[in-house]
Amino acid sequence: MPLSSAAAGLCLGLPTAAAALALAAPAWAQEAAAQNDADVIVRAQQAQKQVTSDGDLGALGRQEALATPFNVSTYTAQLVLDQQSETLGDVLENDPSVRTTYGFGNQSEQFVIRGFALNGDDIAIDGLYGITPRQLVSPEPYESVQVLNGASAFLFGASPGGSGIGGTINLTPKRAERTLLRATASYGANSVVGGNVDLGTRFGPDRAFGLRVNGVYRNGDTAIDDEHRKVTVASASFDFRKGPGRFFLDFGYEDQQARQARPTVTLDANVAVPRVPGAGANYAQPWTYTHLRDIYALARAELDVAAGWTLYAAAGFRDGSETGEYSSLTVTDGATGAATASRLYVPREDNNEAGQAGIRGRFTVAGISNQFNAGASVSYQENRNSFAFGDFPASVRTSCGTSALNFCTNLYAPAVVGLPPFSSTPGFVAGSFTTLPRVSSSELKSVYVSDTIGLFDDRVLITGGLRRQNIVVDAFDRTSLVRTTRYDESRTTPVVGVVLRPARTLSFYGNRIEGLAQGPTAPTSALVINPGEVFAPFKSVQYEVGAKLELRGLTGTLALYQTRQPSTYNAPTAMAGLSRFVVDGEQRNRGIELSLNGEPTNWLRFLGGVTINEAEITRSLNGLNNGKDAVGVPDYQVNFGAEVSPAALKGLTFTGGVVMTGEQAINIPTTTSALQELPDWTRFDLGARYVFVADEHPVTLRVSAENIDNRRYWYSAFGGYLLQGSPRTVKASLTFEY
Template sequence: MRISIIRGSSAAALAATFAIASPAFAQHAPRDAESEESRNDIIVTGQQAQKQVVSDGNIGVLGNKDALSTPFNITSYTAQLILDQQSETIGDVLENDPSVRTTYGSGNQSELFVIRGFALNGDDVSIDGLYGVTPRQLVSPELYESVQVLNGASAFLFGAAPGGSGIGGGINLVPKRAQKTLIRGTASYSADGILGGNVDIGTRFGPDREFGIRVNGVYRSGDTAVDNEHREVKVAGASFDFRKGPGRFFLDFGYEEQAANYSRPTVRLANNIAVPRTPDANDNYGQPWTFTKLRDIYALARVEIDIAKDWMVYLAAGMRDGSEKGDYSTLTITNAATGAGTGSRLYVPREDNNESGQFGLRGKFAVSGITNEINFGGSATYTENRNAFAFGAFPAAVRTACGASATSFCTNLYNAPIVDRPPNSVTPGLVSGSFTDLPRVSTGAFTSLFASDTIGFLGDRILVTVGARRQNMIVNAYNRTTLARTSRYDESRTTPVVGVIVKPAGTVSLYANRIEGLAQGPTAPLTNVTNPGEVFAPYKSVQYELGGKMAIHGLTGTVALYQTKQPSTFTTTPASGLGTFVVDGEQRNRGVEVTLNGEPADWLRFIGGFSVNDAKITKSLNGVNNGKKAIGVPDYQVNFGTEVVPSFIEALTLTGRVVLTGKQMINIPSAAAAAQELPDWVRFDLGARYVAVIGEHPVTFRMSAENIANRRYWSSAFGGYLLQGSPRTVKASMTFEY
């Protein structure tokens, strides 16, 4: 019955949409009615033909490459897709990618991306090739021309991510810049009452149109489809550029505020607890006092100068000033049948100051029919993190019934009681740092030099890329109370790359690569080990990949087979005495990805594909876990969307998408812990958009429903945290373009 009501409402709203548009067609016909109708058809066709997904993109230090000329698997989701799918976060955009799953990190509402079974933190998403500049935790996509996903390791291409993630892939955001005169306004509605909109204005001017300016603004506020959850977003961005003669100069600014209140928390399971029944799709088992508030200001500058034919030097720099605070809570289930468990409160204020830069020389020359494309340069990223924390001190009245500790309270997954926000704990170790003058906790300096050569044979039908990047990491940690430095990490490593492309035909390329990932090595715990505080060398993961690409009839298809091995840690267990913290473990992810993107006909579009991932532990303490599945990595993933323009209403586009995710391990089973596993799940999305022409200007009406059946399911178990899938979310918007 509930589904029928929603469907009926959607149909009514869509009918109302057409009624609003009808004045354009109800006006008296102009004298040249046939010419007017023809112009309208051209406008509608132009709007529908906008590219949503391309397989070209920025390959880091190698520059922009087309799909068939890069030995890596990259997908770019354009601003048109963001607009058409009414995406509100980067995670929304990546619902189209079969190699990516989005979850939450650290018990709050920050988006964490899992690519090829490995984590990519929000801190390690780059903008225009620079790390440390992107707003952390949550990012609104409306400021960006494209969201580019690189599947696979990228230590040579982009450098080591300062947050220590990105082993399975990376995300790069490309800022919007002025290409033509544009005035676009969008009004939007989503969920249970999120109202807002965005504006996108740009133009080029000057005698030779050498100056460009692009300004974007976003505001949204209201209740989500999860009961009582409230979100608010404020975003503003501006891009300025000057393009004259051999030079191009770019300057980008961004401001972003994100707030989430009374959010549904992630869930953990106590040992040997079965996976509990998923609560109703809209249920909220959080607390009213939980919140996340983020504020980021960032700026980027880039200069490109052509010093000779096919030779360019470039210089880029960026900075970010970030502020974050929140009360976070995670629910731990102790009884799967009843849903009984405990909750907690952790208050964390944080500030970040990051700077990043890069320089390089790129050029191409040919000798005896053999081409060489040379890249040489360097990069540097500096990060500083200041924070404090405090656990909540709950009164006995809300914790004794379940025997919870002083920092926890009794709750229930299916009937969560509301408890008062507790004061901060005063117990040493449960509170640390000043909340009025946040102490410096860590600094990082990441520098590198790189060089590569792409050699082309037989008219560039065979391309071989060889290169290396020498990277240095200096990380300092400080005591929050004494402010004294407690550890220093200064390590260097070289990460090589080899890539090969063979083009047997103009529309087909076969490729292979060997590339490495690099992350800051771990530091041994300060207690209960024989080597307290020992700093280990950087993690180096190794990836091998084989693949093929075909671009034909408006479609780009990609098949990739890959294997990545990543070191891991464990503590030895001697017969007596303390164990030793070592880096002797290993996880191996092996899989296949198949994607199909594009428009094989004017009336048909495909977006997505599927992936299969075999993620296993290959080295563990005494081999006891060897061969066991890694936590939170699905066996298979399917994301496939279709858009159809029906012949009977050519201004209408109907959309549909299926998202399917295989089983996931929640823990690594052992003699003391039974296996905990999430079942597979499937979700369906439906939508429509209609392009009307009013006064020779396109007006696009959109309506969609994600999780149309309002199915309840656990969507992710990555890191051992259960995240419940979003309920049915209805979105509607209207865009006017001048």
């Protein structure tokens, strides 16, 4: 090309290139900005908190972790979403102080905290007992699931179901904090398909009104052979926040169905522990089922009457209905798996109401800070139910020589029998099945007062409080409908707690607190000389010391505790063959808890810890059982999980967890029966989630596998009932958030 032509081309090309660069620059900048926005959204999604150590301590109100003389873990809605949790038991698989087992014969989740039972009746919502759906609870409608380790009779009042000596669970409903539209589609093995939606908005002048709605639906076969589950949940929360006042109104509906769900197993006297069936094996009868339906509502109002002072009041109710056909196995030969089983049909209805009111405030006198609380609470519960066992034909029971109430089966090759008619044996059918008779009613009332004083700029916090509680329980005959027993007892339960904070990130604490449960009633029996005698409420006493440390995004808690709980037995009398039912026994549980939660870096997260238990009988008839292990309480429990988000794999998080449980006693050995124990077990879980941005909205894909090697193991022996661990369970979900 001639020089002149080249020069001309260059003169024309440079302006053209410059113009092209000028036109392209805004597009590049927009693309880079969009990329940066996407990175921010992804990082924000990955940084959501899954657990905190703050908590709502009932009468003491909400407290920050290091200012609390108790061990509290609060699992957030983000954890429920990330771990695809479907029940409270799934959520509490993260807690080393908790194990989840089943109630007798059915699929109700029962929690064991520090070696003591917490029944489904004794889980609180927003500090109120009796409102939570009993048996099975879906966690999706709740902003947090709080676990308070230890007794709580002062903090939350006596539990109406008589459990909760080792700990309390309190649920906080989801409420509107911002505009939210979140939809999740889910799939689980073998064919559980469903999803949930979570919608929220604030509106009106100054955004004073809020509305939050949640819906859940799942239906399909689980990883256990022939087991089917169906769940329908709806909840709504309305709130109004204006000036010094706040008002909340929460509604909930749950419908839980389980068909041919794998039952628990009991062992006949002196029967060796059978080998564990296949991980997915099912020994339930096709006609067994559980159907639970609950409707509940609660309202709360708060009014700031002066600087630092708040009046509050709350009330709620629950209407519950449940029916079920149950059939659990009793193994009669541990080597062959030979067993017997029965039929039990139970329809039940519950009507509960609860309320509380109080005042809390902060003030300073002579340089000493005070956190004052006073209030009152009331809870009323009524239960109506009937029951019927079945009569089985000779053809299904003669081979093992059992009575008409049972049939012959086998743990490893379960017999399939038809649904039998109701039993004709007197005493094995009771109550009307058209209009269920009232069986029991209870009323719990209390008043409380406390003060937490702060010394040396709140580096020393001392809490003292008293709650006076009255428990009234009536029992009624299912046939005559007349009241058979009445129980009316009152007790005062104190609390003392101390927190020392030598540094902002370190605290040491101690507490003495009591548990309170309805006292027992002596059984009606011709062999008991005091039938129907009602005993005073059980008072357990807990002592606990510990330390909490916050460092580099981590919160570590160390707790040492001891709890003594009364127990009952039949004491012989001078009259041959007759005994007296007495409350003269005692069980002592003590242990060490160590937990570690948080994010030491922006790519690593820890969740879990370890608990060491020593649960033994310390007082028994003539000391025969003193020093023996309590049934179903492992020597140690480990729940530990980790999440890793590699910087090189933007938006991707790998998850892993291990659950370990020590040996568990199945029975208390005697001169005629040897000790039976479940061996220790270990389970591994793996998962991953990936966050990406679609049209400026976060989308999260999750996949997880519980019990990845499909290990077979006996999970729990609490109460003497063997519960088999779940098989490998794969879950996947896709969440879109607007």
